[in-house]
Amino acid sequence: MSSSQEEYSSDEESIYDSNESHKSKVLLGFADGPITEDDQPILEDTFIGGQPIWLHPESKPKEDYLICDRCGKKLALLLQAFSPLDGALYDRVLYIFGCKNGQCAKQKGSVKAIRGINKSDEVAKRIKEELDGIKVKEMEDKLKSEQSKKLNDELTKNLFNKDTSGNNPFGGSNPFAKNDNPFSSGSSNPFANAKEAKTTNASTKTPQSYAEVAKTAPKSPKRESQKLQGDLPQYNGSFVYVDSEKFRNDKDEDAQLAKYKHLIEENDAPEEGASSKRRGSSSSAVLDPQTTKISNMLDDKYFENFSSTVKHNPGQVLRYDLNGKPLLYNGKDDVAKAFLTSSGQPNIPRPGYNPSSERRFELQLMPKAIMDLEGLDRENVDIKDILNGMSWGTIIVCTDVEDYIREEDLDENKVGYVQEWCGVQWEESA
Known part of the structure; x- marks a missing residue:
């Protein structure tokens, strides 16, 4: 399958700048394989388009969260991102929805961002067990490293000792040949991705989870009941895989x-x-x-x-940089002014559900997503789809720094959804 991921193949690593000063902490998302009837996403996936997966099949957001404020029609899913916070004992998902009515472009309330969490005891127990498993794995890896270093020191020491017995210091049995090594690669990894990468190059490198904070994200069994079938209008669906931002060695910026x-x-x-x-x-x-x-x-x-x-990474559909800064599409509109303040601190409205807190930048959707969502890279595209399509440059989402949801906003399944700040930088009109 041809995709933007090809630029990350091991054969092309040399085209990227290896200078430490050019490394980025930003994580980028790229459209992967399409969502099909036979290959449906689960809660722990990140994807664009298609139908949303709620944190519990019987727990959905308020209806007005999913309605365009201008035309009153249902919104379509642009992005669903599984993005748990490091150490948090609950599942966490971010959603971005947009109106498919081209006349609603540039209108307030035509694009919305929702944050959902699941604080059920079952989820907390599962995550705690998996976090404990991570600690055990880290201890095992550390012990293995120390043992290997000690043995290497012993072997090295023997090389420089005069051996009058004529024995070969490299002879004898291989101390690493035992089959009962508890640290062998045959041990199962409880934190491996639930879904295999769908691209050919993904098999040549370790798959990476959606975000840095979610790279060991807990996985739950796939449940068909999680999917919301046909309830909302939808765009073409594609899975999203994540990799660190890399910069090409281009001399001409x-x-x-x-x-x-x-x-x-x-x-x-x-x-x-x-x-x-x-x-x-x-x-x-x-x-x-x-x-x-x-x-x-x-x-x-x-x-x-x-x-x-x-x-440098033209195929990116998503940028994730928790506590970082967005990549502004322009410096002239109200969204830009909210970030380009004299104090250097963004002027983002405080969350109404938690007025004593503040919001921080978390992620943004990039214009390449428009092509994937609307299928503009396919053959035989109707020109009407292009003329009536989306016209934004980027969609920026800022979330509550305390990741708070009031107890009264959690339902009987301990699931709750709140609307977060969403800033859209639209394409300029000619």
Whole structure:
């Protein structure tokens, strides 16, 4: 299967910068195999499109969380991300929903983010057992390392001792050949991914979970009852796999934008018989609105940074950086102003359900997701799907730093959902 993951194959590692200063703590999500009738996601998967999986089959969010505030129609799932916090004894999922009505673009309440948690005793017990298992595994690995080092020291010491007996220090039985080694690779790993990677290169490297905090995420058995069948309108579904952000060794940071330079030069050139430049003139906007749009975007250093960053990993549909900073699509709209403050601290509304707390950046959905959700990379795409499609540059989600949900908002299954802050940076109109 051809996908953006090919850029991470072991044969191409050399194209990425190995300099420590260029390493990123950001985790990127890439569209993997499609969701099909025979290959359905489970709660612990991260995916785009399709139908949401709730934390309990009988526990769903409030209806108004899933309704467009403008047209009143049901929203479609854009992203479901299984994102447990390190050490938390409950399951945690983030959802992003959007309206499929093209007329609702740029309207408040047409895109929503929901955080859901499951604090049931069964979930807490399962996670605790698995966290205890992680500690045992770490102790075993440490003991194995210490034993190997001690034995290596003994062997090395013998190399430099004069052996008058004529014995070969490397002869005899292999101390590592025992089949009763409790640390052998044959031991089962209770934290292995529940779903095998669907790409060919995934088999050549250790699969990575959705987020850094979830790389040892507990897995529960697949239950068909978890899926919500046909309840909401939907986009094409794709599984998402996660890898660390890498930067290519490109010498020209503006390589991705080079193809637009001639448009900018033409836009800056004086019109024949006129002293004014074309940029900003109403006639040029009418004659070539796309050129004006590109020119305006390139004037924005934040868009330039967005483009130059994304070009290293153009297939990314998701960026995850808990407590980090979003990659702004532009520096001009209200969303940008919320993050570009004089104090350096984002001006994000406090959660109404926990007014004494604050919100932090957690993840953002990237424009490549639009192609995967709407199937624009497929053959025979209807032009109407493109014209009436999504028009955002990025969707930014900030969540409560305390990850709080009031007890009264938890149902009988100990499941609760709250609406989190969601900032959408839309494509500029020509």
